[in-house]
Amino acid sequence: MSDKVQFQMEFEVKSSTHILYNMISTPSGLSEWFADNVNIKDDEYTFVWDGSEEIAKRVNSKKGEYIRFQWEDDFEEGNKCFFEIKIKIDELTNDKALIITDFAEEDEVDEAKLLWQNQIAELKMVIGS
DSSP states (O other): OOOEEEEEEEEEEOSOHHHHHHHHHSHHHHHHHTOSEEEEETTEEEEEETTEEEEEEEEEEETTTEEEEEEHHHHHTTOOOOEEEEEEEOTTTOOEEEEEEEEEEGGGHHHHHHHHHHHHHHHHHHHTO
């Protein structure tokens, strides 16, 4: 069993729900900010960074709301760890935020949070937020 701990982060993003969902769920969208390249076959996404590949399975999603992935290593080891990107919409102001839920080893949580901050900064730059 894993010693990973769950953490959550929230980032305000100025964009339409449609654009955000495409950026977090499609290979072309994810390739613009999350990885160097992304390929999909069925529900398996292959993420490429600097020539290295990682495979994640899309375990759940709801169009326009969220997508949840589980890394192949976590799946094979029987870990319940995942990473999820959820679009939150403020009912009064219609402001959008991305809620990131992820898991990391306890001593790597700060590093994982920094990585997400950098990735979301890249996403905001790409969409002009």
